[in-house]
Amino acid sequence: MREIRIHARAGQGAITTASLLGHTYFHKGMYPYAFPHFGAARMGAPMNAFVRVDDRPVRLRSQIYAPDYVIVVDATLMRGFNCFSGLKEDGIAIISQREGVEIPKFKGKQKAYVVPANEIAMKHIGRPLGNTALLGAYAAATKDIGLDNLLEAIKNRFSGKAQEANIKAATEGYEFINKLK
């Protein structure tokens, strides 16, 4: 079983991110369960989205406290929360870059990647919606999903210009990590 926790603010597309990630695993023949947890029900409030994946239908409905992977869509959340609580010993964090936010030290085999996701998104999508760039980075950093699987999910979700832009953003996020390695 694999558990992924996404930290974002309501309105930043975390549910879409979880849904795309779930779709990607679904296309691989696995059984994902993607679900949100809202805080205060308004735009900008901190919220979580989760993906739990297994090779059989997921029955466990609780939130995720010991994630294999963490995706931080809005790094300002790191000022008030420990976004990495419970991250597994060999866990991986993908963080959307944000000036003036300190990245904490990670333990042992844990890895953190800071991705200029909003910059990538501004270039291709024209809005600071770094979700697909982060998912591209997720694919490269975790090697748990292929870029082709992810692009397939993006093609199913978006059409026209949005599809094209998000494919470019995901691909650039993917390449950004691979260049680091």
Place this chain on the structure above:
Amino acid sequence: MKEFQEGSLAVAEIVRMCKPGVVSAYPITPQTHIVEELAQMVANGDLKAQCINVESEHSAASAVFGASAAGVRSYTATSSQGLFYMAEVLFNIAGVRLPIVMTCANRAISAPINIWNDQQDAVSLRDCGWVQVYAEDVQEAVDLHMIAYRLAEDKNIMLPVMVNMDGFVLTHGIETVDMPSQEQVDKYLPSYTPLYKLDIKNPMTIGPLVDPDYYMETRYAIQETHKSVLGMLPKLTEEFSKVFGRTYNGLVEGYRLDDAEKAFVAMGSVCGTTKEAIDSMRKKGKKVGLLKISCYRPFPHQAIYEALKNVKKVAVLDRALSLGSYAPLASEIKSVFFGKKKGPQTISSFIVGLGGRDITVHSIEEAYKLIGKKETCEFIDLKPELLKENYA
């Protein structure tokens, strides 16, 4: 075909395939994506139905009441406060025997305001005459809607059915669901022909004043029909299995109960988490199982008795309260065994996951530790530090 689909959208899709002629709903909070999607389907011409947007849930229930009385298959969905606002009309719908199907996205009740998941809404309306079934996962929620229409419209039943699915956990959860083809749905669910209907060419009155000479018999008739539902549901699920290949009991479902010394009883999505906890405890040699209650109204006393009569200790997980008394599900489970020769030595009652409080495997294991030690309404995952504040 297998899809990766959000619970609400999967339900909207199956409702479309059930071909209701009228969908009515109040589109604002507390509502789900279900009716939003259905409205879109009607606008796109994918569902040939009249979509009636109304100003309140009271009116939504009234609109489907009218539509169903006129002989049209009808559908609505709501949640939480919305269900309560419908309450008066829901008693009427059952009272005049209209076969409406409604989805309730189970959510907490104010005050304090809380939009998250528990089952206080539907459980509080257990006495309104509607059949109530509960889904464990999105697949079951989808399948229950087809079964619900078959049951509701059966000429020996003619009662409304509320399909319950946990808010957020299932309505906003996206998971793999096997969506049937229209041919399969048509094969299982024929079009609706009412026994009687409002018709200007053949005028009749539905729901008139009934004086003390007649009222009790109408209530007796519903009570008797609920007994028939207990016989009908397993037949409908068996027929369902032949068309769709998925098997449900319809009333209760046992999980690892055969040699169980201790057993949980629960309804809805918490059954999934409980099964995970049971598997983990079984690995440690603990003989524990689960009885899932699929049908809450009518309450399947006999099926529960048969399933639990040899279990030594039972723990009932309630996601609702009857403030000032025993928890609703627990007290009914206890009533099953009163005066019986066989039955559990103890029946413990636990309150879990109110107002969206997360239910983890640890929560279930905590309850397990207290089985037999606590008899009444033990709250799991309570934060004692929040109870100590002094505002005086």
